[in-house]
Structures are given as C-alpha cells and as structure tokens.
Amino acid sequence: MSLDPEKFEAAVKQEEAYLRKVHPTADDIPGCMSLFDNFLLCHVVNAQVKSLYRYGRMSECSQKLEDFKFCMSNKSLHPEEKRDVWIRRRAEWWATRRLTKSSEDIWDIRTEPLKNYPPSLLENVDPSNAIA
Template identity: 75%
Template sequence: MSDGSFQAAVKQEEAYLQKVHPTADDIPGCMSLFDDFLLCNVLGAQVKSLYRFGRMSECKEKMEDFKFCMSLKSMHPEQKRDAWIRRRAEWWAARRVGKSSENVWDIRHEPLSKWPPSLSDSMQDTDTIA
C-alpha cells in the first residue's frame, strides 16, 4: 500500500465521517465501546466467528477502541470528536487500501469474449456430445 493512496483514503474517510458525525454527541461513548468489547467475547459471537472464519473472534481491537476513548476523557468534546474521527478514518482507509478476503477476483475492464454463449453454440455442443 503506497503512503500517498493511504493518506488520500484517510482524507476521504475523514470528510465522510465528519458529515456522518457532525457533533461531539454523535460519536460513540466509552460505555458503548466497552459493551461492544464484551459482546465480542460472548459465546454466540465466538461460535459465529468459528463457523465463518475457522477461528475464534479476536476482540483486541475493540478493547483498544475502549482504551483510546478513555484516554480522550480530559479533552474538549470537539477535540475528542476530531481524534475519534481521525482514528476511525485511518482504520477505514487501511481496510480500503490494504488487501482483504474480498480481493479474490481481478477486476475485468471489458466483458469476456463470446459470453454468454449464443444459443447456436449451445446447440452445437449438445449435438457433438450426443
């Protein structure tokens, strides 16, 4: 991941998050982040993660979010909002720019040739098989 594309993605994410969270009251509180951490550790979430990904759920990131929120307690609400938006923008930008499980297919810039097959091609294939 190039640093330029990452920084551009961070700026885009920050602009989006500032619109989604226009005031300091719109960002999640520390207790809701702690609740997210606890919900990550419950049996149902662990079983779902084991089924979907073949491993137990990793809740370290949710605990880091809670600790980050607690470190902002002494800040002015607008400064707290800006710091939270910056952190979330970096997280989203890293997901957008970095590789993920969704990067399985190559993007096609032009359609496949002879796809979908014409009816006459299908009929020829069945004639040679029979």
C-alpha cells in the same frame, strides 16, 4: 505489507470527510461505555461461534479493547477535540482496510459505470425470430 503514503493519506482524507458527515456533532461519536459494551459482546458465545463458522477461528477482540482504551485516554479532551481524534483514528482504520486485501474482499471497486450496461432490449432481439 506497506501502504503507499500518498494513497493512504488520500484515503484517510476521503474517510474523514465521510465520517464528519455521518457524525456531525461530538454527541454522535460512540461513548466509552458503548465501546466497552462492544468489547464485552465480542466475547459472548454467539459472537465466538459466528466467527468460528465464518473464519475458522475465534473472535479477535483486541481491536475493540484498544478502541475502549483510546476513548478512555481522551476523556479530558474538549468534546470537539475528542470527536476530531476519534474521526482521525476511524478514518485511518478504514483507509488501511480499504487499501489492504482481506479474505472478505471479493469485489473490486468500480470507479465508472460499465459501458453499454444495461444492454438495450433491442440489441438482443433476433429479427428472424420476430412475431409478425
């Protein structure tokens, strides 16, 4: 499935802005050891059984390994540069996730509130049933 480049870049910008707020300093991004731990935890029996129950297949841990390898490839960067490339990578991942459909997507994102919701209590009152 191909993504519209303009929508994708707009989504990446939104995700980058959000991630920069959530991870304001270089110390806030995960370290390589925590990413390696996440990769190892993906292979434990509990995670495999949960994945089998939820999705009907074993856990796919390749993305977690790729995250660890990406972190290791950035070890020589300045901490702020490392944060920037990590944020860009995560923003691209989230943008792709947002713009493609998955079996987990059951709700559409609402951009504005529903009209006349919640309904007024007076709208639902039948005057013929009112207690005098």
